[in-house]
Amino acid sequence: MKTVKTYFQRLFILSATLSIGFFGVFHTQAQKKPNVVFMVADNVGYGDIGGAYQGGEIRGMPTPRIDKLQSESLVLTQFITEAGCTPSRAGLLTGRYAHRAGLGSIVVVGTPNTLKDDEITMAELFKSVGYNTAITGKWHVGQEEQSRPTNQGFDEYRVGVLNSSDGAYYRGHMERIGLPEKLVARTAPKIWEGDSKNGMKVVREYTVDYRQQVEGDITKASIDLIDKLSKKKEPFFLYVGFTHTHYPNRAAPEFTGRSPVGPYGDMIMELDHRTGEILDAIKAAGIEDNTIVVWVSDDGASPHTGPVQDIGGFNGMWVSDLGDGREGALRTPAMIKWPGKIQPRRSNGMVSIHDFYTTLGSIIGAKIPGDRAIDGVDQTGFFTGKQQKSNRESVITFLGNEIVAVRWKHFRIYPKQFIETEGSPAMTGIFGTRTETNLYPIVVNLFKDPREQANLTADHAFVIGPYLQIVAAYKKSVAQYPVPKPFSMTKFD
Numbered sequence: 001m002k003t004v005k006t007y008f009q010r011l012f013i014l015s016a017t018l019s020i021g022f023f024g025v026f027h028t029q030a031q032k033k034p035n036v037v038f039m040v041a042d043n044v045g046y047g048d049i050g051g052a053y054q055g056g057e058i059r060g061m062p063t064p065r066i067d068k069l070q071s072e073s074l075v076l077t078q079f080i081t082e083a084g085c086t087p088s089r090a091g092l093l094t095g096r097y098a099h100r101a102g103l104g105s106i107v108v109v110g111t112p113n114t115l116k117d118d119e120i121t122m123a124e125l126f127k128s129v130g131y132n133t134a135i136t137g138k139w140h141v142g143q144e145e146q147s148r149p150t151n152q153g154f155d156e157y158r159v160g161v162l163n164s165s166d167g168a169y170y171r172g173h174m175e176r177i178g179l180p181e182k183l184v185a186r187t188a189p190k191i192w193e194g195d196s197k198n199g200m201k202v203v204r205e206y207t208v209d210y211r212q213q214v215e216g217d218i219t220k221a222s223i224d225l226i227d228k229l230s231k232k233k234e235p236f237f238l239y240v241g242f243t244h245t246h247y248p249n250r251a252a253p254e255f256t257g258r259s260p261v262g263p264y265g266d267m268i269m270e271l272d273h274r275t276g277e278i279l280d281a282i283k284a285a286g287i288e289d290n291t292i293v294v295w296v297s298d299d300g301a302s303p304h305t306g307p308v309q310d311i312g313g314f315n316g317m318w319v320s321d322l323g324d325g326r327e328g329a330l331r332t333p334a335m336i337k338w339p340g341k342i343q344p345r346r347s348n349g350m351v352s353i354h355d356f357y358t359t360l361g362s363i364i365g366a367k368i369p370g371d372r373a374i375d376g377v378d379q380t381g382f383f384t385g386k387q388q389k390s391n392r393e394s395v396i397t398f399l400g401n402e403i404v405a406v407r408w409k410h411f412r413i414y415p416k417q418f419i420e421t422e423g424s425p426a427m428t429g430i431f432g433t434r435t436e437t438n439l440y441p442i443v444v445n446l447f448k449d450p451r452e453q454a455n456l457t458a459d460h461a462f463v464i465g466p467y468l469q470i471v472a473a474y475k476k477s478v479a480q481y482p483v484p485k486p487f488s489m490t491k492f493d
Helices: 007-018 023-032 064-071 085-094 122-128 165-176 181-187 208-229 263-284 355-364 461-480
Strands: 035-041 074-080 132-138 156-161 190-195 199-205 236-241 291-297 331-337 345-347 394-399 402-408 411-414 416-419 433-436 442-445
Touching: 035 208, 035 263, 035 355, 064 263, 064 291, 064 331, 085 122, 085 355, 122 132, 122 236, 122 355, 132 208, 156 208, 165 181, 165 208, 208 236, 208 263, 263 291, 291 355, 394 461, 402 461, 411 416, 411 461, 442 461
Parallel strands: 035 236, 035 291, 074 345, 132 156, 132 236
Antiparallel strands: 074 331, 156 190, 190 199, 291 331, 394 402, 402 411, 411 442, 416 433
16 A cells, blocks of 8 residues: 655645646646656766776677767766765655665665655656656665655556665575574565555565576566556656666676676676667657656775675776765766757766756656755756756765765865775775864865875865855755754664
């Protein structure tokens, strides 16, 4: 059963729907609105795909379909996410820094953080203006009933990975230490399906063997939905949650062994092919000219912090791994295609993952909630070429509720210094740490120093003023809209 939203949210969705009119007028306007297919790759680094980025063919794992999509899109070379799968996806879905929704850390089995019923998701924005909505693949913002996609604005969920692919390893590890089958079966991840009318159900276990099949199944389900939804009078929003290239590194048999990189390269090549299949389905349905296609990666890769057998990603010139506040963890590939509306080009204008909530909401004529802090900015004018510059020049990075970095222009400013832990290999990213400085933040010029090796605070102290203003504006928003206490796996106050 669908969870009941708050009174305000029901009123918000109803009033927004009524504002576009009734009966024939409704359908006339709805038909003019673009369809949106939003593809989210999982932990694909800046140096993993080709085209404007630093991977693909030059790294032994060609990405011809994604490269072709770039030639038809606005390619964002300064696209900034949050520091983990869950925070990034929560930021995308709500337009808010993820910790405002209680999702400032990655959801793992046994943790209580989950997407709450009172959040207004991107899918609910689309529903409010008459769209059909559907989702396939990875979710990873909570498994509670209130958090499931079909209770958060999506009409239908297919090949659903509610959490993350690393859980596919759990069964083998748990059996090896003799845990009872009842516990193993309860803990092992599942594949879910369902709809907003009938709820969701488990259709199978997500095993290491099924890891090879899941990307193809997600793609097939996406193609079926495109075919079905394109025949309806209303426009549609389809969210495609790919699972590649998150470990375990298992590509479909037809891609296994194709890349000299190894299994990780095989997965990149399969991801590229699956992207192409979805693009072909959009074209075959005859809706290409009226469909916005977005392709992003939710986070940087984990070249040092994943299981040893699954290492292979690369964040290009940027330093660090998934899970910390440095550039390599946060700067990922992103592109948006809208034929006749968005001119294909490359831009280094700053865009954050939160901006898609506000921008797509503006494009479809949805009302953005006004009763909460919204951190996304409207980039419609920038995307469509009506203005040359992005509407954003700063973004804050959090771990939990703590500010760990501020981007202002091409500078990255750190209240504490990120360091690698000792060991062989040394650990960074999610398993790294930070240390206090002697009162002053660290300032890095990313144009000059993409590997973040030089602290420029001594002769760039002028950067501290804007940095403090950005933090002060955020603190003011918290005073108006308090954030929930964060969940921590290491601090037990």
